[in-house]
Amino acid sequence: MSTVSHARPLAVVILAAGKGTRMKSDLHKVLHPIAGRPMIEHLMASAAELAPQRQVVVVGSGRDQLEAAMGSRATIAVQEPQHGTGHAVQQAEAALADFDGDVLILYGDVPFVSAGTMLAMINRLHGEDAPAVVVLGFEPEQTLQYGRVIVEGDRVTKMVEHKDASDAERACRLCNSGLMAVRAADLFGLLSRVDNANSQGEYYLVDIVNIANADGRSCAVVITADSDEVAGINSRGELAEAEERWQKRRRVQAMADGASLIAPDTVWFSWDTALGRDVLVEQNVVFGPGVSVADNVRIRAFSHLEGATLASGVEVGPYARLRPGAVLEEKAKVGNFVEVKKATLGKGAKANHLSYIGDAEVGAGANIGAGTITCNYDGYFKHKTIIGERAFIGSNSALVAPVKIGADAIVGAGSTVTRDVSEGELRIVRGEQLVKHGWADRFHDAMKKKKSEAKAKE
Template sequence: MTARSSLTVVLAAGEGTRMRSSLPKVLHQVAGQSLLAHVLDAAPHGAGASLAVVIGPDHKAVADEVRRVRADAASFVQAERLGTAHAVLAAREAIARGADDLLVAFGDTPLISAETFTRLRAPLAKGAALAVLGFRAADPTGYGRLLLQGDRLIAIREHADATDEERKVTLCNAGVMAFDGGQALKILDRIGNANSKGEYYLVDAVTIVREMGLEAVVIETSEDEVRGINDKAQLAEAEAVMQTRLRKAALDAGVTLIAPDTVYLAADTKFGKDVTIEPFVVIGPGVTIDDGAVIHSFTHIVHSSVGKKALVGPFARMRPGTSLGEGAKIGNFVETKASTLEAGVKVNHLSYIGDTHVGANSNLGAGTVTCNYDGFFKHKTLIGEGAFVGTNSSLVAPVKIGKGAYIGSGSVITKDVPDDAMAVERSPQSNREGGAKRYREMKLRAKKPKEG
């Protein structure tokens, strides 16, 4: 049997004024990923699946995010905001191509899952013209109620228009819908704007479907999954739900989270086997942690990879572009950026390693700094295999430290160091006998109150 084709229309034109932000609402983030990206990832993929996103005028940043996340998606502009049905019809060109199923979703519901979209489509294959996603609300106040007659949906009643009896219903409208593609434009075009705001509301599709003698049904999901984001408080609530999901998934995959509630994960974090994460760790987007690695407390990692059995932290910061090889170690108060540390490298404490390639089994002592920025451009530092860099050394890039080279403590290295060479750069030490005593006496005399 041939799989049904689908078009998902994601509504993302809202300004989100209650977010109190210049950033479009759908670009705010949950678990290191925009609200919109979560929805686009959940929407159907692959052969027969197409995607259209409805954005507001002058929302180039939203269009850019659409292209970044789903190159197969088309963007359509809703020039005027005249209701949800009007927004869907901004993508008329895509709808008219005639996919078997038309899904309508919202760009501010980051917790919705691919599995829910699949369940929502199922009744269409059995002859339903419309499937509406619903949830059982702990407090249904303000939500539209889904009114059923047996298994059939007969109406969506807005809270303000509901009778006292209807307000007792806890099955509420999530807004997400699936239309039979062959009927979708006929249904949408019949939705009118005879209401106090003169807008075209998607909820009226249920009435239209019944007037056409077609069937509408409800598919239920959890209240958490359809949380819409309208302000920063709701954004924080969605983040909490997402973090709970991600932590559970990590634990189920065998990751040891010593204090799960204190660990922040990104939606795309990838773990190997036997990974241990200590308390108070923040893992941002683009992070891979391989088998047996240990991330110690108060570490922050973004867009980086941690190799097998590597150790990171405590109090370490891995900035974008860092790659740690097998068994490598960066310790407390070490910051790395755009650097590769090969297998067995040790940078145990109090160092900055930026724009650097460190060969296997090298040791960088406390206070090592790669001076990668001259005020205008970034430059590379190359450190060969098995090199030793002494405490409190500054390597002024561009510079190359050869294999097996040894840098004396306190050196400022500005020239390349050959393989197996020793480089020491420091001023000669001068000892002045009795100098400390004379200095103290001079200062005490100066401090003594003058007489008279």
């Protein structure tokens, strides 16, 4: 993540006091994930590129959840009860009492505002006409219930909520995103003069623009060309729509960066997925958080990866699952219905079919036969399996950890290995085979006779 320099100290105030009732969830609305990351974290990551000195999150219900999520990164201010957006921002006054700089007002449920847009608002705040407030506007296809921004040029002459707007004002297509940039020295003085004489009986943040205008000061608008950037999320349906928009952009980026997606709409990325060049991703692949993929990797259909690191030349799947801690070194291969967890497969190592490799180290060039499992859990503790270089593990083997298989050793198919195997050793652990010559023929003859007799009695 790069940071963008700007002249004055910056504080970010994020409003997250809404009850989020339309989500119908015990989880705070702004903590619902998009691409595996809470929506408020997407917003804070963009803000972090501007290196703010202070961050304040205004909360109502769900305070404990947000305090746990934010830790020491942000001051929590409480708005209780909720009397509108202006009242919400006022709750940050104590946290910013000694702050002299610029304040960005953002919304926790509007997660995709870019750092570039935030910087444009700050830069406009310090234009030659020194506006008191900078508003972020947008022009959606449907203006719906959005408040309107009435302008002359880029100067805001009036802000009005939809419910309080006249028909002429509602005909204006420039809408208010709710985001603002204001100097700390101006913000709380303007807020102290906001009243609630409106149809909702609330203290509207937008009224600071009208108050500043009445004082003879100017206010300005910055217009984003991307309405999706300021789309709010209030329901599960809108959350799903936001996820799809994010995924669509990430797929385009992946292909622009040199990866091939066979069926792009079926590939799902996490917020931190890293793909190298000449990576081939087949259909129905899911990347969970923490996946890093080097160049020239092939990820075949219906595979699920999370917390995994893949080196150059690796092949995964189809129908493979890589769980956190999976490390595949150069040209390693994990095939169909293989699960790897907290294990390293060395250079050129292979587990091609139907295996579970957990809490293990697999040496370079080793071959894991179909149906092999590392028995890593004894009901209380996890234990490690170490498989040496070029070792061959026969099909349907169980390696009971802790156990070590030496380099170049061979474990015979169907073995249950409970003790270490030395380098170059053959280990076969099976029950004795019992052979009864002619028994099967006699069995079949007897059963056929019984079946024939039964039919005759019918």
